[in-house]
Amino acid sequence: MGKLALVAKITHVPSIVLSEIDEGPRKGTRQDAIDGLKAIGQxxxxxxVDTFIVFDTHWLVNASYHINCAKHWQGNYTSNELPHFISNMPYAIPGNPELGKLLAKVANEWKVDTLAHDGTTLAPEYGTLVPMRYMNPDQHFKAVSVSALCMAHYLNDSARLGWALRRAIEDxxxxxxxxxxxxxxxxxxxQNGLAPEYAFKLWSPFLETMDHEVVRMWQSGEWKAFCEMLPEYAVKGHGEGFMHDTAMMLGALGWSEYDGHGEVITPYFGASGTGQINIVFPVTPVTGKAIPQPQASSAQGFQAVSRL
Incomplete structure (x- = not known):
């Protein structure tokens, strides 16, 4: 029936927007990231493609998985984290309530507790808004946003969510x-006070070396090894959103059974100490046998990655 055409891991760093609007020394310094987002959009x-599903690591949730599938979003956004980078940024994005509700239905059928919100005033976070600024400036695409800063969730369940969303799309x-x-x-x-010094580099050589090794594994298709190391990488690499977006993405691709190879669109770069990239993964057929099973409920509900 439907088709999952493309999967990508993308950057949304606020310095992208700053580099676009700044008339000072930051002007144009993130053009490679902007060009990469535009290339993926094209x-x-x-x-x-008619709709983007965005796994947004800036949407924090404490229970269940959530899908923002309002009919339309429009407004002006200022980041509460970095208001000097993103301030009064206008946005307008068509939503897809039909798809959002379908995704939630199938996720629940796969035993992943998920809620769709179509009649909501909740606006997307900048993990959705920044990419859409460059990938969807003319509102050509619809979008739904999925919570991916998951505070009390297992990575296994996030992977299972990703697989359920693929089943909803394709079936x-x-x-x-x-x-x-x-x-x-x-x-x-x-660290506070050092941000300008680290504007274009990583916080530590350890993190940079680890990230480069991960990108190499993605390009080489070493998915079994990466899936096994993801929980530890999420902790030791200070993974954004505890890397639930990555688990969701890999679940949609087929988890450790995935046999594709990453295609780097924007080469890895440092931003305020963090490691960023735009990389596309081809969608290949999978059986789903390797999709992680849901974790049993217990008093140990917080996985290690949730205790950063």
Whole structure:
């Protein structure tokens, strides 16, 4: 029925917006990231994509998984984290309530507690808004946003959510979709007072070396090894959103059974201490046998990655 056409891990760092609007020394310094987002957007247009599903690592939730599928979003956004980087940024994005509710239905059928919100005043976070600024400036695409800063969730369940969303798309949706995991690799911000010094580099050589090894594994297709190391990488790499967006993305691709190879669109770069990239993953057929089973409820409900 439907088609999952493209999956990508993308950057949303606020310095992208700053580099666009600044008339000072930051002007144009993130053009490579902007060009990468635009290139992925164009590729999705060429593939006939009608809707983006964005796994947003800035949408914090404490219970259940949530899908923001309002009919339309419009407003002006200022980041509460970095208001000197993103301030009064206008946005307008068509939503897709039909798809959002379908995604939640199928996720629940796969035993992942998920709620869709179509009649809501809740606006997207900048993990959705920044990429859409460059990938969807003319409102060509619809979008739904999925919570991916998950405070009391297992990575296994996030992977299972990703697989359930793929099943919803391919088995029951009449359309073509792209999935965007919006989040960084390592995410250790520069210590307060040192941000300007680390504007274009990583916080530590350890984090940079680890990130480069992960990108190499993605390009080489070493998915079994990466899936096994993801929980530890999320902790030791200070993963953004505890790397639930990455688990969701890999779940949609087929988890450790995935046999594709990452295609780097924007090469890895440092931003305020964090590691960023735009990388596309081809969608290949999978059986789903390797999709992690849901974790049993217990008093140990917080996985290690939730205790940063």
């Amino acid at each position: 590729r999705c247009r060429d593939m006939g 029951e949706y009449d359309g073509t979709v792209a999935i965007l995991a919006s989040g960084s690799l390592s995410h250790r911000f520069a």
